Amino acid sequence: MVYLQLTAIIVEDYDEAIAFFTGVLGFELAEDSPSLTNDGRPKRWVVVRPPGAQTGILLAQADGDDQRAAIGNQHAGRVGFFLRVDDFDASYQQMRAAGVEFVTEPRTEPYGRVVVFRDIAGNRWDLLG
CATH class of the missing domain: 3.10.180.10 (2,3-Dihydroxybiphenyl 1,2-Dioxygenase, domain 1)
Structure with a gap:
């Protein structure tokens, strides 16, 4: 079996993004776990997805100026x-x-x-x- 598991959306704030995707779009919060960046700083692993779907969206809080600049313009x-x-x-x-x-x-x-x-x-x- 092969399927697309996740795609990522860069967001400003985890909790605001969770509220939008779950409260407004009706997605499920599939996971919200503590994690670490590649250089050891704390972050969260947050996944939302439509009810019953296998494919989810990783809500990735922007880390640094380059990522903040991409918020809202990930697809040009x-x-x-x-x-x-x-x-x-x-x-x-x-x-x-x-x-x-x-x-x-x-x-x-x-x-x-x-x-x-x-x-x-x-x-x-x-x-x-």
């Missing part, structure tokens, strides 16, 4: 993450009510309904239904 302004939901309209309305920033209006494409939003770090996502 392009959509880099794609969240498929069963009920597009309900998810869109719930996210709007929670204050999620949408950068486009919902539209219908051959592959379904889509709207672009930003996560807590500023990265662009497609919400797909």
Whole structure:
């Protein structure tokens, strides 16, 4: 078996990112464990994922100026993450009510309904239904 286990998102603050992904997007907090950087400083290993999914997102708190500069621009302004939901309209309305920033209006494409939003770090996502 081969599958993509994790992808990372650089964030400013672990707890704010956890609150966004679990409270706003409905992800599960799969892991939040103490860890160490390569040079021995404390950090956390924080993984969130959609309910029932195998693939998760490692929330990586920025460490240093280079990483802080990448927050919200990990894909050079392009959509880099794609969240498929069963009920597009309900998810869109719930996210709007929670204050999620949408950068486009919902539209219908051959592959379904889509709207672009930003996560807590500023990265662009497609919400797909």
